[in-house]
Amino acid sequence: MRIFITGAGRGLGFELTEAAVREGHSVIACVRDASRPGERLTELLQRYPDSVRLKSLDVASEGDAARIAAELSESGLALDAIVNNAGILLGREDGIETLSIEELRKTLEINLVGPIAVAKHLVPLMRGSDAGMVLNISSEAGSFSGAYGGDYPYAISKLALNMFTKQLNEELKPRGIRALAVHPGWIRTDMGGSAAPLAASDSAGGILDILTGRTQVPKENVFIDYAGRPMPL
Structure with missing residues (x-):
């Protein structure tokens, strides 16, 4: 498989990139600044120079x-999967009276508009096959039925991302491409914190199983967790 991954420099994005290339897949690994990919991704590039292509995004x-889409198209490259992993977490402690509208806008721009823009430009490069997949990293915070007070920027962005995923899935069905929103679990990353019970590598392994089809997800499910289990909307 050839997989396009955003936010590949650290955390879940890096772990997924590493797991994929270890299995023999090729990855277009996107980071904000390709001149500073970070120590772990640099090492991975050195170990798998033919399997990882680094891009600034x-x-x-x-x-x-x-x-990036133009560059990949010019090289004749086709994608099997897109993983919209890059995201931010801002304003978690704020209630409505202290909510920063600027932080809300920034969160929506990155967590929602970003994946939409990536899909807009990269989906045309995807192969039409039963294995084709757009996987948006979401969160249990994006569940309408599980809404809680506060955490407005992140929760609203993930709820909207789930809706976009459902819409995209319906549009891409005729091409044999599937869109899924995936809750990765509470994982030990910079965003999840050190108290999280799940290693990012374990979540990445589960997500790779979904991408490769080793974990089969029923057609009616769009919002799932990293093990392929349905999540409540």
Whole structure:
């Protein structure tokens, strides 16, 4: 498989990139600044120079997504899967009276508009096959039925991402491409914190199983967790 992954420099994105290339898949690994990919990704590039292609992508810039799509198209490259992993977490402690509207806008730009822009420009490069997949990293915070007070920017962005995923899935069905929103679990990353019970590598392994079809997800399910289990909307 050839997999396009955003936010590949650390956390879940890096773990998924590493797991994929270890299995023999090829990855277009996107980070905000390809001149500074980070120590772990640099080492991975050195170990798997033929399997990892590094790209600069600011997911808040539609121009970046368009540029990468043009570059890949010119090289004749086709994609089997897109993983929209890049995201931010801001304003978690704020209630409505202290909510920063600027942080809300920034969160929506990166967590929602970014994946939409990536899909807009990269989906045309995807092969039409039963294995084709757009996988958006969501969160249990994006469940309408599980809504809780506060955490407005992140929860609203993930709820909207789930809706986009459902819409995209319906549009792409005729091409044999599936879109899924995936809750990765509470994982030990910079965002999840050190108290999280799940290793990012374990979540990445489960997500790779979904991408490769080792974990079969019923056609009616769009919002699932990293093990392929349905999540409540």
